[in-house]
Amino acid sequence: MWPQMTNLLAPWQWAVLAVVPPAIVALYFLKLKRAPLEVPSTYLWRKSIEDLHVNSLWQRLRRSILLLLQLLLLLIILLALLNFSWRGESRAEQRTIYLIDNSASMQTRDVDGGQRTRLEEAKRRVADAIDTMQSGDAAMIISFSDTAQVVQQYTGNRPELRRQLKSIQPTNHSTSIIDALRLAAGLANPGRTSDDPNDLAAADAVPAELRVFSDFRFSTVSDFALGNLEPKLDLIGQEDTGNVAIVNFSTRRHEDRPDMIHTFARIQRYAQEDSEEESADDETTVRVELLLDGSLIDAAELSIKKNEFGQVEFTREDIEVGVLELRVDSKDTLALDDRAWAVINRPERRRVLFVSKGNEPIERAFSSESADKLARIELAQPEHLESEDYKKDSESGLYDLIIFDECAPQKMPPSNTLFINALPPDGRWKRGDDIADGEVQVIDTEKTHPLMKLPDLGDVDIYRAFNVERPSGGVDLIDSAAGSIFSIAPRDGYEDAVLGFSLGLFREDGELYPNTNWRNSRSFPVFWRDVLAYLGGTEARGSSSNVSPGDTYQLRGELQSGEVKIIDPAEKSSTVSRNRQNLYEFTDTQQLGVYQVWSDDQLIQLFAVNLFDRDESDNRTRPEEKVRLGLTELAVGTSWQPARRELWKWLALLGLVVLLVEWYIYNRRVYL
Amino acid sequence: MSTADSPLLSPELLTRLERLELVSRKIYRGQMKGERRSPRKGQSVEFADFRTYVPGDDIRFIDWNTYARLDKLFLKLFLEEEDLHFYALIDASQSMNFGDPTKLEYAKQLAAALGFIGLVRSDRVRIETLGQGAQAPGPVLRGRKSVWRMQQYLEGIEPGEPVSLHDGVRNFCLRNSGKGIVVLISDLMDKDGYESALRYLMAQQMDVYVLHVLSQEELDPELTGDLRLVDCEDADMAEITVSAPLLKRYQQTLSAFIGGANEFCSRRGMSYAMVRNQMPVDELVLNLLRRQGLVR
Numbered sequence: 001m002w003p004q005m006t007n008l009l010a011p012w013q014w015a016v017l018a019v020v021p022p023a024i025v026a027l028y029f030l031k032l033k034r035a036p037l038e039v040p041s042t043y044l045w046r047k048s049i050e051d052l053h054v055n056s057l058w059q060r061l062r063r064s065i066l067l068l069l070q071l072l073l074l075l076i077i078l079l080a081l082l083n084f085s086w087r088g089e090s091r092a093e094q095r096t097i098y099l100i101d102n103s104a105s106m107q108t109r110d111v112d113g114g115q116r117t118r119l120e121e122a123k124r125r126v127a128d129a130i131d132t133m134q135s136g137d138a139a140m141i142i143s144f145s146d147t148a149q150v151v152q153q154y155t156g157n158r159p160e161l162r163r164q165l166k167s168i169q170p171t172n173h174s175t176s177i178i179d180a181l182r183l184a185a186g187l188a189n190p191g192r193t194s195d196d197p198n199d200l201a202a203a204d205a206v207p208a209e210l211r212v213f214s215d216f217r218f219s220t221v222s223d224f225a226l227g228n229l230e231p232k233l234d235l236i237g238q239e240d241t242g243n244v245a246i247v248n249f250s251t252r253r254h255e256d257r258p259d260m261i262h263t264f265a266r267i268q269r270y271a272q273e274d275s276e277e278e279s280a281d282d283e284t285t286v287r288v289e290l291l292l293d294g295s296l297i298d299a300a301e302l303s304i305k306k307n308e309f310g311q312v313e314f315t316r317e318d319i320e321v322g323v324l325e326l327r328v329d330s331k332d333t334l335a336l337d338d339r340a341w342a343v344i345n346r347p348e349r350r351r352v353l354f355v356s357k358g359n360e361p362i363e364r365a366f367s368s369e370s371a372d373k374l375a376r377i378e379l380a381q382p383e384h385l386e387s388e389d390y391k392k393d394s395e396s397g398l399y400d401l402i403i404f405d406e407c408a409p410q411k412m413p414p415s416n417t418l419f420i421n422a423l424p425p426d427g428r429w430k431r432g433d434d435i436a437d438g439e440v441q442v443i444d445t446e447k448t449h450p451l452m453k454l455p456d457l458g459d460v461d462i463y464r465a466f467n468v469e470r471p472s473g474g475v476d477l478i479d480s481a482a483g484s485i486f487s488i489a490p491r492d493g494y495e496d497a498v499l500g501f502s503l504g505l506f507r508e509d510g511e512l513y514p515n516t517n518w519r520n521s522r523s524f525p526v527f528w529r530d531v532l533a534y535l536g537g538t539e540a541r542g543s544s545s546n547v548s549p550g551d552t553y554q555l556r557g558e559l560q561s562g563e564v565k566i567i568d569p570a571e572k573s574s575t576v577s578r579n580r581q582n583l584y585e586f587t588d589t590q591q592l593g594v595y596q597v598w599s600d601d602q603l604i605q606l607f608a609v610n611l612f613d614r615d616e617s618d619n620r621t622r623p624e625e626k627v628r629l630g631l632t633e634l635a636v637g638t639s640w641q642p643a644r645r646e647l648w649k650w651l652a653l654l655g656l657v658v659l660l661v662e663w664y665i666y667n668r669r670v671y672l
Numbered sequence: 673m674s675t676a677d678s679p680l681l682s683p684e685l686l687t688r689l690e691r692l693e694l695v696s697r698k699i700y701r702g703q704m705k706g707e708r709r710s711p712r713k714g715q716s717v718e719f720a721d722f723r724t725y726v727p728g729d730d731i732r733f734i735d736w737n738t739y740a741r742l743d744k745l746f747l748k749l750f751l752e753e754e755d756l757h758f759y760a761l762i763d764a765s766q767s768m769n770f771g772d773p774t775k776l777e778y779a780k781q782l783a784a785a786l787g788f789i790g791l792v793r794s795d796r797v798r799i800e801t802l803g804q805g806a807q808a809p810g811p812v813l814r815g816r817k818s819v820w821r822m823q824q825y826l827e828g829i830e831p832g833e834p835v836s837l838h839d840g841v842r843n844f845c846l847r848n849s850g851k852g853i854v855v856l857i858s859d860l861m862d863k864d865g866y867e868s869a870l871r872y873l874m875a876q877q878m879d880v881y882v883l884h885v886l887s888q889e890e891l892d893p894e895l896t897g898d899l900r901l902v903d904c905e906d907a908d909m910a911e912i913t914v915s916a917p918l919l920k921r922y923q924q925t926l927s928a929f930i931g932g933a934n935e936f937c938s939r940r941g942m943s944y945a946m947v948r949n950q951m952p953v954d955e956l957v958l959n960l961l962r963r964q965g966l967v968r
Binding site: 035 | 768859
């Protein structure tokens with residue numbers, strides 16, 4: 001790029017400069033003071049000089065090489081002066097905030113034909129930008145994945161910026177830019193404060209350039225105003241990148257034969273749609289391998305069309321405990337999601353309290369053999385909720401799950417709960433409108449949730465129900481035409497589920513009728529088995545419990561020891577103490593792989609951390625799409641050009657070299 | 673001998689030179705009886721021819737043996753041995769006053785050495801400089817006893833004679849019409865060229881030797897920087913900036929100059945030798961000039 005020049009000098013200064021070259025030429029043509037030397041005869045010298053004179057212009061140039069060098073030096077100085085202050089005399093100090101995405105998808109190795117990952121490319125570009133910083137400029141670096149981190153506060157110290165830039169490591173997290181934007185805006189916009197407690201040295205609110213280096217695999221940011229920030233988006237990554245990813249991998253023990261393990265995997269292929277005809281037939285075949293404790297036990301081949309998914313299922317016997325690893329042999333650009341782990345822990349019975357006036361179908365479901373294997377179920381009447389025993393037991397976290405059938409406690413217990421036709425007492429849940437009798441229509445169930453994965457409610461009729469309004473962060477599991485009638489939401493590390501209809505009988509016209517025919521359905525016991533497995537925590541502990549990278553892993557504490565040791569996939573061990581809620585909480589789940597939980601030198605538990613993030617695995621870039629930041633819609637830049645390059649230093653250096661050469665030639669001119 | 677103390681010629685050199693003699697490629701008529709064969713028949717031991725006796729002939733040369741056999745009088749003719757005319761012509765211009773030893777000094781030594789050889793062999797030796805007027809010939813020297821005079825004369829030669837090579841040689845030719853060997857000792861640095869001067873010598877039909885004396889400074893100048901070269905003779909100035917191409921060009925010019933002189937002389941039957949002032953005189957005389965045929 002041809003450098004932009006800025007007129008630094010005033011006209012009179014230019015005039016002075018303009019005089020210099022003629023002055024040099026004039027000075028050069030002044031008679032050189034030569035040392036007189038008497039010689040026998042100038043006869044031969046004259047002939048020699050004449051011979052040289054006969055030669056063309058080049059000889060003349062050669063003779064005046066010093067002049068040329070001086071003029072060259074002058075030219076270089078002029079250029080250096082032109083570049084010296086690129087943005088003119090009244091140039092304001094520039095502040096730049098670099099937002100670098102270090103989420104999982106940034107590990108896609110698709111830059112320059114697979115030479116660099118996207119994160120490396122982003123860092124390289126930022127390093128280039130840092131190189132072009134000028135004195136007085138300040139820059140700040142923020143890395144973001146699902147959270148944002150100030151890597152370097154505003155500083156003009158370029159070595160420090162480079163050093164901190166280098167320290168940015170890829171993460172396996174999902175992408176959320178909002179935190180990073182808030183951090184940046186906190187510095188740029190008055191009236192906001194930075195979220196970061198370390199951000200003491202926050203600069204005065206000054207307009208800043210906000211440069212985002214990302215593959216923009218995040219959803220639109222609303223509820224944000226840029227204010228003084230001038231955003232500039234740098235899209236990193238190739239448009240034609242594709243990826244084959246394991247988006248789900250789970251195991252489940254066979255109902256009747258606990259030694260038999262079913263393994264399910266869902267493998268999605270992401271690719272750019274070239275044209276419609278082509279994409280229809282374009283299939284890719286990948287090899288899927290299943291490893292148990294590191295050795296191959298099964299394999300399958302799977303053909304997947306563009307942007308579709310394929311499923312594989314393996315069934316293995318004689319697996320009591322172990323680590324299953326699934327590998328997809330696809331030479332794609334993102335390796336993170338080509339492996340997934342599932343652990344098989346020894347099944348353990350959980351403690352479940354079922355508080356009900358009596359509900360025969362549920363009790364029948366609980367009496368099944370498989371339910372008995374999963375949990376030790378205690379039955380209680382609602383009156384029991386008032387007793388001291390209950391209070392003591394529930395406070396201490398004795399129960400993994402408490403099911404309140406048409407009743408509610410005074411206080412939420414420290415355990416998972418399921419409320420049937422009742423609401424939790426903490427006020428977060430709201431009872432919506434009652435749905436008119438007989439008008440409840442199930443239109444959708446959340447099939448991806450473990451609770452609703454298997455039950456089929458297609459032929460289920462419900463007579464009376466109410467609309468469940470869940471707190472934020474939850475999921476609606478059963479949607480009726482009038483709204484959700486079954487939802488689940490987290491609460492301080494627990495989960496509460498509310499079923500908006502009774503599973504018992506209701507009396508009308510003196511007759512008792514069942515409120516729903518689900519109780520007689522075959523999917524009913526399956527549902528309760530899932531409730532025990534999922535809400536009871538058996539599934540979480542008993543089989544494939546998956547933790548997303550960066551999420552907190554919780555182990556309910558029934559152990560004697562107050563501490564457990566957790567060994568991560570890199571063999572690094574850390575100790576976790578039991579907290580007040582009778583939980584062991586482990587947060588350092590950055591790495592993908594299998595973590596071991598040890599207590600008193602005994603391996604008590606395994607858990608796997610897998611990516612399973614469709615947004616991160618879908619690493620296609622979409623340069624044509626605009627990114628909405630708050631109210632502003634911005635185009636992403638694909639052709640990134642390095643910004644200003646400070647040339648004047650090199651020119652000055654070149655000038656110095658020319659000077660040295662001139663000096664050398666002058667002193668040792670016989671060599672030229 | 674008195675010449676043993678001469679700064680021009682060391683005793684050792686003299687000893688070695690005594691064995692040499694000057695050789696002319698041509699046989700010339702001498703003026704006095706010398707040690708050279710003369711085209712004239714005369715008294716010597718070397719027989720040349722017979723001729724019939726005519727009255728008035730010296731009866732001492734009648735071959736009586738032939739008369740006894742043939743009863744006719746024949747006169748025996750012998751080759752006459754005559755002296756050789758040797759001229760040393762020294763260029764004593766200002767340009768010869770350079771070098772260490774100066775080219776003039778060197779020319780004097782050379783002339784002295786050659787003159788000494790001639791004197792020892794009873795040749796007629798005349799040493800002159802280019803600057804001498806047409807009517808002021810140098811002294812004629814003959815015999816060993818004249819070595820001292822020759823030396824005196826040589827030492828009296830001073831540099832700075834303001835005469836061109838052409839004029840000097842022309843004057844020399846006017847002064848000396850006789851035949852013989854002429855050795856021109858000069859640096860040939862004349863801006864008008866040396867060719868016309870040498871043509872004069874050639875026209876004299878003399879046996880011409882050109883000893884081209886150049887100093888080390890001229891052959892391999894060690895100059896640096898920006899210089900104004902001043903010609904010591906005509907104060908002509910040449911401004912040069914010494915550079916490798918210039919020095920290279922100078923060497924080419926010098927080679928062309930020497931080569932040109934050599935070729936000019938060779939084509940015209942003159943002997944040419946380029947002599948550097950660093951070369952010892954004895955080596956020059958005993959080796960180079962012997963090879964050239966000037967001495968033997």
